[in-house]
Amino acid sequence: MTNIERHQHILEQIEGHGKVHVLDLCKLLNVSSVTIRKDLKTLEEKGLLYRTHGGATAINPYTMDRTVFEKEKLFAEEKSLIARTAASMVDENDSIIIASGTTVQAMAREIVPIGALTVVTAALNVSLQLIKHQNVEILQLGGLLRKSSTSVAGLYAESILSDFYCSKLFMGVDGIDVEYGLTTTNAQEAHLNRKMMNVAQKTIVLADSSKFGKRGFGRICPAEEVDVVITDPGIPEKSAMELEKMGIQVIIVGK
Template sequence: MNSNPRQLQLVEVVRARGSVSVEALADQLGVTLQTVRRDVQRLADEGLVVRFHGGVRLPGSTTQNLGHQQRVSLHAAGKAAIARAVASQVPNDCSLLINIGTTTEAIARELLGHKGLRVITNNLNVAAILSPNPECEVIVAGGVVRARDLGIIGEPAIDFIRQFKVDIGLIGISGIEADGSLRDFDYREVKVAQTIIECSREVWLAADHSKFNRPAMVQLATLAQVDRLFTDQAPPEPFPQLLQDANVRSMVAPP
């Protein structure tokens, strides 16, 4: 594609942030909204970006997630900020269910200084991170270990988790769509996460800014099933109203 330097910079901004509003692009590039919209349309026609209401994101599969190591490094500063914010709100002497995801793994690292925790997880990475903490009892669900990220999935994991009722369910997610649905890629992973929601007195969602308007194939839940959201940037439209309507408490923790 014969892009001009501004359009190449636009693609780099979207690549760095995952998704971004048209207004933010105009501010960063120092051009008008009309110019950004023309650039976005041209880039979208070439398949380099995808438009959504009020913004733009990178093209992505709705059926397959990125690799685990790629997700660890992607938006790492934002995930670290989210993890610190979540850990600051988790009290000592409480019980938690923690699901699969690189953001929940970052949260586990921030919980190493907590005392009196009982953590049930289907994420072997979370278990390995928390196991050095002598003040934390870690319980691992049984089931099939998914080799690419050491997540545990399947009916045995669901049956095991159903034995518990915990104070807080900490869940990560692959995408939050503009209808308020929370989505992921593996229906087996989704079934376990749905069970975590059912078995938690409060549900806390940890999602960096790139998850907003990111499509994925399988619906896990809706925002109405979430009590608190932790993210690293103010959610774009239409999510502020959706969060308010769903009575979700939001905490933005900038990197």
């Protein structure tokens, strides 16, 4: 088989499955892993795929940091439906943590509290959405303010969290890779999210389908450490199945 024929086979596999693994291609094409890696490098240089650890994918798996003002315009309808479902999971007289991101901001907008609600949050935009409710007590975490996300991060915010324990954490992410885990574009924010998970009984992730197969700079946790993922029908079927195999409840809204 010539180089061109191999490259064509690789591209066909990527088109059909979205991603490929080096070892699978070795077996399929009966060549060494060195040959396959050279092929993937050549195809990436031509802009035909993106190399990943152990394989390649059709779309760029790495997310870039964007401001909340840019993000809130993306997948707005899907985020609204996800937010509404998440807000319905807030119980009477609940104590919850809301992390940062445009989807959790949309969730805060949808919350209609029953009884007294206590909210611990890192995000200024979340606090501004909830401040209109007289029966919501807001504990705003302090620390270094990230202008791109309008939320705080750092050791000061983390130290305050150790004084609380809440029923649920509602968390947005920049990437969900079933093999690598949940990520965000900022390492400090990822570390704070991890601390939030440690003081919450249940972790609920709000993520539109564009986040699947993506990786950010900061790793929050392995996928199996979350309890619920709320997303939209665009989620890859394989990702949904793999998450459910881990015992994670996958809620798909807007079907």
